[in-house]
Amino acid sequence: MKKLTSTKVFLCCLSMGAMLLLCPIVSAQKTKLTLDFTQPGANVSPMLYGLMTEEINHSYDGGLYGELIRNRIFKDNKTKPEGWSLVQQDTASRASIKLIAADPDNVPFDERRHSINTALTTCLRLTVAKGGSRVGVANEGYWGIPVKPSTTYKASFYMKGTGSMQFPRRPGMPARPQNATPAPVIENNTAGPINVTIESNDGKTVYATGTVTLEKSTFWKKYEVTLTTAANVEPTADARFVISTDRTGLYYFNLVSLFPPTYNNRPNGNRIDLMQMMVDMKPKFLRFPGGNFLEGPDFENAFPWKTTLGPIDNRPGHKGSWGYRPTDGMGLYEFLMWCEEIGAEPILGVYAGYSLNGDHVDPGPLLKPYVEDALDEIEYVIGDKSTYWGAKRVADGHPEPFKLTYVEIGNEDWFDRTNSYDGRFKQFREAIEKKYSQLTCISTITDTQNPDLKVTGKKPDVMDEHYYRSSWEMFANASQYDKYDRNSSKIFVGEWATREGAPTTNLHAALGDAAWMTGMERNSDHVIMSCYAPLFVNVNTATATAPKAWQWDSDLIGYNALSAFGSPSYYVQKAFSEYLGNKIVPTTAINIPTQNPPLSKRDSINGTKPAPVPVIFYSATQDDKTGTIYLKVVNASGKIQPVEINLKGLAKVDKKATMVVIKGSKPEDTNTITEPQKIVPATFAIKGIGTTFSQKLAPYSVNILQLKIQK
Ligand code: AHR
Numbered sequence: 001m002k003k004l005t006s007t008k009v010f011l012c013c014l015s016m017g018a019m020l021l022l023c024p025i026v027s028a029q030k031t032k033l034t035l036d037f038t039q040p041g042a043n044v045s046p047m048l049y050g051l052m053t054e055e056i057n058h059s060y061d062g063g064l065y066g067e068l069i070r071n072r073i074f075k076d077n078k079t080k081p082e083g084w085s086l087v088q089q090d091t092a093s094r095a096s097i098k099l100i101a102a103d104p105d106n107v108p109f110d111e112r113r114h115s116i117n118t119a120l121t122t123c124l125r126l127t128v129a130k131g132g133s134r135v136g137v138a139n140e141g142y143w144g145i146p147v148k149p150s151t152t153y154k155a156s157f158y159m160k161g162t163g164s165m166q167f168p169r170r171p172g173m174p175a176r177p178q179n180a181t182p183a184p185v186i187e188n189n190t191a192g193p194i195n196v197t198i199e200s201n202d203g204k205t206v207y208a209t210g211t212v213t214l215e216k217s218t219f220w221k222k223y224e225v226t227l228t229t230a231a232n233v234e235p236t237a238d239a240r241f242v243i244s245t246d247r248t249g250l251y252y253f254n255l256v257s258l259f260p261p262t263y264n265n266r267p268n269g270n271r272i273d274l275m276q277m278m279v280d281m282k283p284k285f286l287r288f289p290g291g292n293f294l295e296g297p298d299f300e301n302a303f304p305w306k307t308t309l310g311p312i313d314n315r316p317g318h319k320g321s322w323g324y325r326p327t328d329g330m331g332l333y334e335f336l337m338w339c340e341e342i343g344a345e346p347i348l349g350v351y352a353g354y355s356l357n358g359d360h361v362d363p364g365p366l367l368k369p370y371v372e373d374a375l376d377e378i379e380y381v382i383g384d385k386s387t388y389w390g391a392k393r394v395a396d397g398h399p400e401p402f403k404l405t406y407v408e409i410g411n412e413d414w415f416d417r418t419n420s421y422d423g424r425f426k427q428f429r430e431a432i433e434k435k436y437s438q439l440t441c442i443s444t445i446t447d448t449q450n451p452d453l454k455v456t457g458k459k460p461d462v463m464d465e466h467y468y469r470s471s472w473e474m475f476a477n478a479s480q481y482d483k484y485d486r487n488s489s490k491i492f493v494g495e496w497a498t499r500e501g502a503p504t505t506n507l508h509a510a511l512g513d514a515a516w517m518t519g520m521e522r523n524s525d526h527v528i529m530s531c532y533a534p535l536f537v538n539v540n541t542a543t544a545t546a547p548k549a550w551q552w553d554s555d556l557i558g559y560n561a562l563s564a565f566g567s568p569s570y571y572v573q574k575a576f577s578e579y580l581g582n583k584i585v586p587t588t589a590i591n592i593p594t595q596n597p598p599l600s601k602r603d604s605i606n607g608t609k610p611a612p613v614p615v616i617f618y619s620a621t622q623d624d625k626t627g628t629i630y631l632k633v634v635n636a637s638g639k640i641q642p643v644e645i646n647l648k649g650l651a652k653v654d655k656k657a658t659m660v661v662i663k664g665s666k667p668e669d670t671n672t673i674t675e676p677q678k679i680v681p682a683t684f685a686i687k688g689i690g691t692t693f694s695q696k697l698a699p700y701s702v703n704i705l706q707l708k709i710q711k
Contacts, residue, residue, distance in 0.1 A: 029591040031643045035620045035631065038649035041584040042525035044621050049577040050344060051283045052495055052531035053335075054291030056322045057503070057550040058538035060330035062142030063559065064274050064338075067329050068153070068258040069139050069241060070546075074099055074122040075317055076325050081124050083141075083546070087203065087242055089134035097137055098125045100252070116158055116220050116254055119307075119316040123158075123254040128247065136195070136244025137253060143540035143549060144237030145198055146260065146561040147207045149229055153198065155241070156224040157256040161190030161214050162249040190249035191216035196225050197242045198258075207233055214245075220254070222313075237561040255313060264341055268312060268329060273564045274536070277557055278342045281574045287347040287408070287494055287531050288335045292321040294349045294411045295356050302351040305332040305377050309396060321356060322551045332380060333396050345403050347442075347494075347529070348381060350374035352410030352424050360416050363423030371431045378407060378436060406529075407432055408442040408464060408494070414450040421445050425455050442492055448484070462528065464494035471512030471667075472597035474498050475613035475636055478515040481523035493520060493530035498569070501670055502553035503537045507679055507700055508667030509554060510568035514634045514702040517576050518619035521632070522584060532556055532573055539673060558673065565676030568669070571662050572702055575681055579630045579660065579704045581621030592616050595637055616641060616697070627709035629653075635697035638666075645705075647691045652710035657689045663701035 053059060061067065070076070070083035078101065086097045100114050101122045115121040128135050139145075191214050198208045208227035215221055241258050245251065262269030263276075289303045296302035301319040308315060308331025320326040330338075339346045353361035353370045361367045376389050382401040383390025390401065409428045413421040421444070429441040443460035445453050469477070484491065498505065498512030505513075513532070520527045537555035542548045556570050566574070594612035603610060617634040635641045647653060662681045671678050686695070689707060697703055 031591045031593065031616055031641065032589065032646065033618055033631075033633070033643060034588050034646040034648050035629070036586045036588070036648045039586055041586055041622065044521070044580060044582050044584055045524045045528040046582070047284045047345070047529045048521065048524045048527070048580070049281075049283060049573070050285035050287065050347070050529055050531045051278060051281070051535055052287040052291065052533040053535050054289055054293035055320050055326045055330070056291065056293065056534050056552055057536060057555060058142060058324070059534070059536040061324075061327050062538050062549060063536050064270050065327075065330045065334070066259045066262045066269055066271055067327065068141050068145050068260065068561075069256050070142050071139075072256050072327060073120055073254060073317065074124050083139055084124060085138050085140070086126075087134070087136040087138045087244060089203075093131055093133045093135045093246075094129040095135040096127050096129075098127070100125050114252060117314065119314050120158070120254045121316075123252050126251040126253070128245065128249055128251070131246045131248040134244050134246055136242045139241045139256065140201075140545060141237075141239070141241065142538065142561060143543065143546055144561045145239040145241050145258070147198060147229060147233055147236050147239045148260070148562075149233045149235065150231045151260060152226050152228045153208065154224070154226055154259045155196050155210065155257065156222060157243065158220045158222050158254040159194070159212075159214060159243075160218055160220050160252045162218065189216060190214055190245070190247050190251060192245075192247060194223075195242075195244045196227065197244070198227055198229070198239055199242055200236075201238055201240050203242075207239060214251075220252075235562055257312070266337060266341070268334065270334075270338060270341070274557065274559065275341060277564060277566060277570070282577050283342060283344045285347050285406075285529060285531070286335070286339045286342070286344040288349065290321070290349060290411055291495070291533065292356055292411065293326075294351055295321065295354060296351075297321055298355050298357050299359060299361075302355060304328070305380075308332050309380075309392065332377070333393070333398070336381060336398070336402050340402070345405060346381065347406045347408060348378070348404060349408040349411055350377055350428070352413065352421070352428055352444075354410055354413050354416045354421070354424070358416070360418060360420045361424070362420060363427050367424060367427055371428055374407075374428060375431060375435055378404070378432065378439070382436070404439065406440050406442055406462065406492075408444065410444050412466065413444045414453055419453050422454060422456055425460070426457055429458075429460075442494075443489070446491075447488065460489045462492050463489045464492045466495040467493065467516075468495070468497055468499050469512070471498050471500055471508045471636070472610070472613060474512030474516045475617075476597070476611065478519040478614070478617050481519050481527050484523065484526055486526055491527045493527060495533035496530065497532055497534075497554055497556075499554040501567070501668075503539045503550050503555055504558040504565075504567035504670065504672075505554045505556070505569040506668050506670040507568045507664040510572045510662065510679070511634060511636045511667070511700060511702065513569045514572045514576070514632070515617040515636060517572070518617040518632055518634060521576070521580070521619040521621065522587070524584060532569065558671075560673055563673060563676070565671050565673060567671055568662065568664070568679040571679065571681050575660055575662065575702070575704055576632065579632070579706060581623040581628065581630050583622045583624050585620035585622050585629065587618060587620045589616070589618060593637070593641065616643065627711065629705075629707040629709065631705040631707065633695075633697060633703045633705070635699065635701045635703070638699045640699060641697040642694055643697060644692065644694050647707070650691050650709060653689055653691060654708040654710055655687060655689050657686050657708070658706040659684045659686050659695075660704040660706075661698060661701055663698045665700070667700060
């Protein structure tokens with residue numbers, strides 16, 4: 001990366017760097033910030049702040065996606081019905097449950113007939129050898145089924161029982177071999193009422209109940225029922241979903257689904273509280289479907305967008321990248337609707353022939369099918385109804401093409417040390433730009449982060465950089481973009497986070513985030529987009545039957561089945577996005593105090609000391625229509641920091657201003673499910689503003705001053 005030599009921003013940064021070298025101890029002189037209105041500032045990128053998402057930490061299944069039933073098509077585990085258990089009211093009945101898989105080589109002949117289609121090939125069988133009292137199957141949900149007052153849940157499931165006929169042969173079914181295991185003797189007709197309940201885990205309290213009538217048939221049928229809780233129900237996640245009977249016989253279940261109300265009431269839609277939290281962030285885009293989730297653990301399990309379309313009955317799910325099996329209920333269409341519902345533009349990541357196990361597809365003829373697949377995917381998103389995939393989107397319910405400007409080719413392809421990405425990127429880009437000249441392709445290899453791996457030929461328009469750092473590293477690198485060559489490709493910081501605190505980040509991480517964001521914002525003529533990752537985490541720890549819900553520490557928004565909370569980092573993201581002008585105000589600083597980071601392990605081994613880092617970070621933008629100035633100043637130290645602020649070139653400002661402050665008393669302070677509002681923004685009115693004024697910054701604080709220019 002060439003260094004910039006001409007901008008004021010860089011000079012300021014150089015002087016700050018020199019100052020750091022000369023004054024490693026906290027400065028005793030007054031810190032001064034000068035916002036220079038005598039020179040025009042560059043435009044703030046209109047797409048600067050967005051969101052990034054993938055299926056990690058139960059972001060969708062057990063997270064944003066409304067489905068409440070865990071393992072709804074019984075494919076999570078080949079050997080046992082995970083998430084499911086047998087319910088027996090008393091010992092008078094005799095019953096058992098069994099997974100009936102479709103693998104024709106491994107199941108007895110009589111169990112092969114239970115596939116519904118190519119997606120629903122494994123089902124759950126409840127054998128009631130002796131009825132007479134309540135027997136059923138229970139689902140534990142994703143760490144509990146959330147029960148809330150006056151709430152209507154939509155339950156549906158495929159079911160069949162033992163009818164009066166003995167295993168009728170469906171047309172086309174093979175004849176029963178002579179040596180096959182004898183078919184179970186059907187003694188009882190299971191037709192009749194089947195109870196559906198949401199109840200406490202001990203079965204003693206029923207929160208909502210409904211009934212369906214099982215038909216006298218041995219064929220699959222989909223049953224639907226709504227369940228409504230009473231107004232006086234205490235919210236709880238200590239609940240399960242049960243389908244029960246008291247009649248002897250065999251019962252089969254598949255695609256068991258339970259949905260609470262969803263955002264905008266969209267069928268197969270999203271959890272309301274999490275959607276609202278994203279809407280509040282005013283994100284300009286959503287980068288999906290990954291992350292590692294896009295690449296998949298291997299070629300076969302890269303994000304299979306084609307099998308994520310249409311009715312959920314046709315979605316087999318796939319092996320995800322984070323140790324559990326996604327249902328793909330959150331499919332391509334649902335991602336796009338999610339974007340639309342939060343007012344964000346999709347940034348579509350297309351699979352580029354490299355997976356997490358390190359396999360890659362060589363550019364050339366072998367890669368062609370993958371390129372075709374990406375073109376199909378783009379056609380689904382923006383093709384009109386006369387195109388094959390565009391027509392499918394229309395049929396799925398969205399006549400208008402979605403907005404799409406950026407397509408990202410792969411994810412973190414720098415892990416492919418063969419540098420096949422050079423050829424892969426070129427092949428994808430040429431094909432995409434040829435068919436869709438309006439689209440811009442993003443490279444996942446950057447000259448800054450991967451100087452040894454090059455994308456040769458035509459310079460990428462945009463490159464995606466990823467940074468996962470400690471707060472101290474963020475403080476040390478907050479001015480990194482001041483130095484970027486403006487002639488290089490534009491930067492998309494497609495994944496970044498300050499990683500302190502788990503499962504969600506703490507105040508110190510939020511300070512690191514804010515420091516880093518001031519750097520992106522000051523340079524948002526060049527850093528055109530950025531998004532934090534990971535966005536979501538289900539915060540449940542392991543139980544007797546379910547594993548710990550998350551795989552990645554330090555996430556933005558935490559939740560369990562019942563409620564959600566924002567980390568301090570969430571509030572920083574929200575505030576940075578909310579209080580943003582459209583012009584950068586060139587700003588310089590003098591006498592920025594510094595502090596010493598703690599010694600790292602390496603430092604103590606090598607006897608070295610880390611370089612001191614600044615304590616104060618800043619960026620200023622202006623809304624040239626309203627005349628509002630947004631000055632963001634971070635105090636990363638535990639001391640009050642007085643700052644003098646000069647508004648150079650402004651004749652007059654309003655004497656009164658507003659200041660939004662996010663702060664805490666110690667760096668480890670954080671928000672949790674039980675204390676969700678410990679660190680939240682507070683808004684203050686401040687007086688005595690002039691073209692030069694002083695402001696004290698609270699310890700460990702992120703401060704956003706809103707000043708108004710008087711015309
Ligand atoms: O955000 C978590 C992971 O970090 C992403 O899946 C991957 O792209 C990155 O390495």
